[in-house]
Amino acid sequence: MTLSDFSGDAAPEVFRQRRELIRSLLNGGVMLLPSAPTLYRSRDTQHRYRPDNELYYSTGVTEPGALALIRGNKDPHFVLFVTGPNESTELWTGPMIGTEIAKDQFGADECYMMSELPDLLPGLIEGADCIHYRARVNDGLELYVKQALEDARSKGARHGSGPRAMVDPGGILDELRLKKEDYEIEWLRMAAQVTIAGHRAGAAIISPGVGEWTVEATVEQAFRSSAGSTVAFPTIVGSGSNGCVLHYTANDKIIDQDDLVLVDAGAEVGFYNGDVTRTYPANGHFTPAQRDVYEIVLASFESAIDKVRPGEPVTALHDAVTRVIVEGLRDLRVLRGSVDGLLEKKAYQPYYPHQTSHWLGLDVHDPGDYASAGTARVLEPGMVFTIEPGLYFRPAIAESLAENLSGIAIRIEDDVLVTEDGCEVLSCGLPTSVAEIEELVGLSR
Ligand code: GLY
Ligand code: MN
Ligand code: MN
Numbered sequence: 001m002t003l004s005d006f007s008g009d010a011a012p013e014v015f016r017q018r019r020e021l022i023r024s025l026l027n028g029g030v031m032l033l034p035s036a037p038t039l040y041r042s043r044d045t046q047h048r049y050r051p052d053n054e055l056y057y058s059t060g061v062t063e064p065g066a067l068a069l070i071r072g073n074k075d076p077h078f079v080l081f082v083t084g085p086n087e088s089t090e091l092w093t094g095p096m097i098g099t100e101i102a103k104d105q106f107g108a109d110e111c112y113m114m115s116e117l118p119d120l121l122p123g124l125i126e127g128a129d130c131i132h133y134r135a136r137v138n139d140g141l142e143l144y145v146k147q148a149l150e151d152a153r154s155k156g157a158r159h160g161s162g163p164r165a166m167v168d169p170g171g172i173l174d175e176l177r178l179k180k181e182d183y184e185i186e187w188l189r190m191a192a193q194v195t196i197a198g199h200r201a202g203a204a205i206i207s208p209g210v211g212e213w214t215v216e217a218t219v220e221q222a223f224r225s226s227a228g229s230t231v232a233f234p235t236i237v238g239s240g241s242n243g244c245v246l247h248y249t250a251n252d253k254i255i256d257q258d259d260l261v262l263v264d265a266g267a268e269v270g271f272y273n274g275d276v277t278r279t280y281p282a283n284g285h286f287t288p289a290q291r292d293v294y295e296i297v298l299a300s301f302e303s304a305i306d307k308v309r310p311g312e313p314v315t316a317l318h319d320a321v322t323r324v325i326v327e328g329l330r331d332l333r334v335l336r337g338s339v340d341g342l343l344e345k346k347a348y349q350p351y352y353p354h355q356t357s358h359w360l361g362l363d364v365h366d367p368g369d370y371a372s373a374g375t376a377r378v379l380e381p382g383m384v385f386t387i388e389p390g391l392y393f394r395p396a397i398a399e400s401l402a403e404n405l406s407g408i409a410i411r412i413e414d415d416v417l418v419t420e421d422g423c424e425v426l427s428c429g430l431p432t433s434v435a436e437i438e439e440l441v442g443l444s445r
Helices: 012-026 053-059 087-093 099-106 114-125 139-159 170-178 182-205 212-227 240-244 288-307 315-331 339-344 434-440
Strands: 030-034 040-042 067-071 078-082 110-113 236-239 260-265 267-269 276-281 384-387 390-392 409-411 414-418 423-425
Touching (some): 012 030, 012 067, 012 170, 030 053, 030 139, 053 067, 067 114, 078 099, 114 139, 182 212, 182 260, 182 267, 182 276, 182 434, 212 260, 212 267, 240 409, 260 409, 276 288, 276 409, 276 434, 288 414, 288 434, 315 339
Parallel strands (some): 078 110
Antiparallel strands (some): 067 078, 260 276, 384 414, 390 409, 414 423
């Protein structure tokens, strides 16, 4: 599978329509969206460039060194600044686009060189009643925004106009990004498929004596060669008690005979992300204690999947998971007391310390409020999120428990789309049952 087999890319029309929507929500405001910075891993060595999600979502622009300005009720409504062709930069890092091409490619009304920004920006934001701009992401730009606010304050008494507020663009964009359009869902399906290919490849080489790093490399090799995709986040391969470290990334231990191996990995395809976790027994067979814990996590996972449908509050998923987990912890004699009492006290938290879900999209942890004014968000078709219950018996807190629980860490994570009448598990191509998980381990031995 290669990217050219897949035609889910957003057409310019998608971005034009989206800008119109943003404009209607801006009213008299102006939104400033800069490119993501170019990041360096040491002194002068650049990381591969990853575009800013808000800029891309709003305009399709993936260039570094750009700034998009969208105005609500004034023309020109879409002005783009680019850093433009620069021979010495292009020698090292490749072609850059200039103003003519950028204007045409992204459908800007006007396009200027970034060097013209100091002269043009004050006029472009003058008269806006609100500036939608993320504080502290771009010091240079922030100076102008603050200046505009200062000017408005000093002129306000005489002219009674001008920006009075700087607000986060997420106020508009987060809400729009929450429900995915059809082409976004296609990318997310693709990301889930590539993610599964990586998991299968990684599981197939898991075996006692193999380095966690080799599993990581195998998963990521499959990502790169499946669709030229990249990793959505640093791949987690935690064997033994390393699986208890929620965002473990060292991946530097050799897998032992009776270890569990927790693999949390995701591919990014077309800027959209997969995020899937499976936990494998290193030697292809869960011990009885590992299986007991696995079955609890799996039952909790399935109880959450059963809840996914339009109209259900997002909190119903975590509530379903924690109830099954508390029941399971009682069966294991880790917790004692009534289920409701234990839920009330959140007695599960030492063993299940994170939430069940996060939104998924251009960001792995995609933006969007989970509640407003104390009321949980209600699920709607087009929302995409993970379901990822887990149980972690960190040796430090498992001392008083049965010895065979210490160090066990299990997480099961899938990517889920809310549909008109329920849900589609985008990553369902990777099984979850005990028997099927055991089957996937070490196939390449
Ligand atoms: N892989 C990060 C997470 O599951 O949230
Ligand atoms: Mn996740
Ligand atoms: Mn994950």
